[in-house]
Amino acid sequence: MNKFISFTNEVNSFTLPNNFDYPYNYTPDSIAKIAASELQEYLKKQTDFSHDFGLDDTDNKNASGKMFGVLVVKNSKGILGYLAAFSGQISESTTHNHFVPPVYDVLSKQRILLQVNEKHKQINQVLDNLKNSVPYLNTKKKYLKKKLQHESLIVEEQTKIKERRKDRKKQGKQHNQLNINEEFYIHEYEVYLNNKIDSLKKEYTKYSQQIIQLEEELIAVSVSGKQQILKQYLFLNTKNEAKNLLDIFNDSAQNIPNNSGDCCIPKLLQYAFSHNFTPICMAQFWWGKPLTTAVRKHKYYYTACTTKCKPILNHMLKGLNVNENPLLVQHQEKKELKIIFEDDSLMVINKPCGLLSVPGKEIQDSVYVRIKKMFPNATGPLVVHRLDMATSGILLIAKNIEIYKALQVQFVNRIIKKRYVALLDGILTNKKGEINLPLRVDLNDRPKQLVCNDHGKPARTKWEVIEVNNNKTKVYFYPITGRTHQLRVHAAHNLGLNTAIIGDDLYGTSSNRLHLHAEKIGFNHPITKRWVEFTEPTNF
Incomplete structure (x- = not known):
């Protein structure tokens, strides 16, 4: 049709x-x-x-x-x-x-699937018969019971030897030959016990190898069947x-x-x-x-x-x-870094939207590359934390590895305080709150993230409304954790604010830019030990 x-x-x-x-x-x-x-x-x-x-x-x-x-x-x-x-x-x-x-159409053209399923059924039947057979179950029970008993006997003898050695040590006696004899005795005792169950072990091993072989055949049938389907x-x-x-x-x-x-x-x-x-x-x-x-x-x-x-x-x-990839087109526009603060130890800069924090697979131009050109002899990774390419705002730059490590410790211990401003595409019913939705990467659609209670990493965000205009809500975000795309997913997800950030082409709809800006940061200066804060207002 x-x-x-x-x-x-x-x-x-x-x-x-x-x-x-x-x-x-x-x-x-x-x-x-x-x-x-x-x-x-x-x-x-x-x-x-x-x-x-x-x-x-x-x-x-x-x-x-x-x-x-x-x-x-x-x-x-x-x-x-x-x-x-x-x-x-x-x-x-x-x-x-x-x-x-x-x-x-895997469902209508089932010849391969039927063949695979039939082979699976045959092998599984043999496997189930073997695993549930009386000879196998009896052999397994006898062998494991004997093995456990022998292991217990060995431990008992080893404990006795340890006690005797402690007594000799307390008496200040040195009996090196006696120690050697005890080691030899334990070894011979193990050999003796193993020989007693050797025939039982061989019988159990024979069954185990048959089971392993059948399980490997099941895997091989599955892999072969899948490859046949993939070729179609x-x-x-x-x-x-x-x-x-x-x-x-x-x-x-x-x-x-x-x-x-x-x-x-x-x-x-x-x-x-x-x-x-x-x-x-x-x-x-x-x-x-x-x-x-x-x-x-x-x-x-x-x-x-x-x-x-x-x-x-x-x-x-x-x-x-x-x-062409719009990100590559966008990156052809040269975007300047603004230095908010600088001393001998660190810099506080304003990253424009559309610029990477560190080099990517296709795009090299980034905050790191530009800072490295400014300070070619600087040690360490320079960029202390990251912002998404589409996010603008404040970034910390460490001029040496010692400052980098000191600031990283503050991030790990959640001493550093950050505040973001975002413009959401809708109206929120509450004025403030906290979002707790664990996140992990979407394995089928990187770099997007998804909510996952089983395997996601904890992700928490506090938020409060600043103002509402024209059915759009401006909010402050206070990230407690720092997961990839955390604020974007917490805003857009139906279990979060259920209202995407304007311009979020990953979790909402495209616009002239992502309306998310890292506006404020506070931290203990690694050299002066004084608390410092920096603010860079947003232009939206």
Whole structure:
């Protein structure tokens, strides 16, 4: 069935973008937003499948939101339209009317899965029979019981020897030969006890080796089956070059995450290339109940994930004119550092938004690089703490390793006090409070962070409202801990303030800048030992 969808809105007068979106940092084009809004209208009314997105009852634990995507395309006749996709499955199915099919449908093409499952079943049956067999259980019980008894006997003899040696030492007697004889006795005693259960040990070891071999066979079957499935995921590009997941991730030198290739953008591009459609632009949005982990909000637009999708899209986007990474474009604008305070030991500077604290993988220009040029003979890491590239404000610079270590101790002991100013995209119901949401990196979408009670590091933020204007709230943030993206996630997450910082392109929506500024810092000067404070007002 043709999945090409004609626009219901008038779009012929739109100027189409010259380049395709940079998928990991983009603002949806106007025509992509129209396609997204038409898909959202379909989702409100559709009867093709049944799924509780939690729009009517977000407290329903069984409800779940879903990522959807649109790809604006021109078909082989030059007619403008769009394609629609969802990530993963809906209602336990990977295929539904209105949406492009998966690159490889694991659910419907189950030949490999059935073979793997059948082999697994056979091995597991043999393994269970062996583990529950009377001969094995009896042998295991006898051997472990005897082994424990013998270990106890050895400990008992060793204790006696230690007591005798203590007595000799108290009497001032030196009996080196006696000590040697006791060591020899313990060794011979161990050999004697081991020989007594040697045949029992061999029998138990034989069973154990059979169990280990069967468990290794299970792993091998799983790995082989997974590799066979990964080979079925063949991704195209404009040059009609096909590449499977194994080859793609082999080139990227990283492990293949689960569900790779089942996200919206790879599915959309695959359908476009296989039907000779020309991709124009894209948009991904979340539909339904927010997640309790990653920041996902109803109808908000999101980028393609980096860990799962980037290696795939690096192949699929070959031959397309793709926009440059906006961060690289932004970094071409030279941003000056302002020195707020300087003495022989340290500096307090104002970092502009859009400048890295330390060099990155793609961008070298940073506070560290610039300070290193100013003080080429300085020792130590120089930059005492960090701010996100998009965050502006006060940074401490240590001119030598001793000052660096002294300031680090104050950070570790939470002596240093910091205050941030942020402008939030909404109105808060309370005037102040504290957020306690543990954070860890999103392994599928670095460098984004997510809330995780099981594996996250403690993250606490105090906050208070400064003022409210035009449905926007200016707040002070007082970070108690200093986790990556802590203030941004605590602001945007539905379990935090549920109101993103304006301009947060990772957890909210893009703007001219991220409206987050490190305004104030206080610390004990490592040399004078006096408490000092510095303030740099924000310009928003």
